[in-house]
Amino acid sequence: MQAKDLNRFKKKLLEKQSELIDVVHKTENYGREADAEGEAMDIADKASSSYTKEFMFSKSNSDRQLLQMVAEALGRINEGSYGACLHCEEPVERKRLEAVPWARLCIKCQEMEEKKLL
Numbered sequence: 001m002q003a004k005d006l007n008r009f010k011k012k013l014l015e016k017q018s019e020l021i022d023v024v025h026k027t028e029n030y031g032r033e034a035d036a037e038g039e040a041m042d043i044a045d046k047a048s049s050s051y052t053k054e055f056m057f058s059k060s061n062s063d064r065q066l067l068q069m070v071a072e073a074l075g076r077i078n079e080g081s082y083g084a085c086l087h088c089e090e091p092v093e094r095k096r097l098e099a100v101p102w103a104r105l106c107i108k109c110q111e112m113e114e115k116k117l118l
């Protein structure tokens with residue numbers, strides 16, 4: 001991959017990374033505030049609040065996973081292996097990288113992974 005393309009993907013990844021860090025921090029703060037409020041709530045309120053918390057928690061987990069994938073993609077840029085499928089080592093489709101710059105697998109391998117064939 002050409003350096004100017006690499007730089008463009010790197011920029012995209014860095015933007016996504018700071019966006020995600022922001023979201024993950026906000027979600028953590030929200031969890032702490034909800035805990036403090038919980039003291040004064042009656043049972044019905046508590047139930048809906050724990051539902052919300054669970055939702056926020058699973059959301060922050062997927063944000064965290066995404067953050068991890070973005071960090072790994074940045075690492076691959078530094079190592080010079082960015083853009084290659086981690087499974088078959090073929091280049092990941094350019095269109096796919098444009099849409100998902102942190103993609104680890106090419107479309108073929110991704111489909112296989114989704115079918116649990118890898």
Ligand SMILES: [Zn+2]
Nearest residue numbers: 085088106109
């Ligand atoms: Zn592949």
